[in-house]
């Protein structure tokens with residue numbers, strides 16, 4: 400089931416799960432990436448494979464959180480929030496970000512369900 404397709408505000412993103420050998424192309428510690436220019440999300444497939452040195456007991460939870468994280472990046476990219484804006488203060492009082500989540504949350508929930516990321 401590779402790739403999964405997810406609708407992000409009308410744009411189809413393809414989610415690829417990289418095989419362990421391909422995951423080596425990601426920097427150490429990076430579990431996933433989102434490229435808004437190709438509309439591709441890459442996930443390190445080995446996230447779900449216990450290494451024996453894992454401090455997390457349920458790696459499926461980590462995998463799904465990583466997938467939601469990358470899909471959230473895609474929503475921000477497709478909304479034009481590409482990092483040219485900055486703000487001071489904390490996220491909890493950032494009205495733009497709160498409005499953004501309030502408006503996008505239903506669409507994000509649908510995308511998370513499409514990607515089996517919940």
Ligand SMILES: [Zn+2]
Nearest residue numbers: 431468469472
């Ligand atoms: Zn990120």
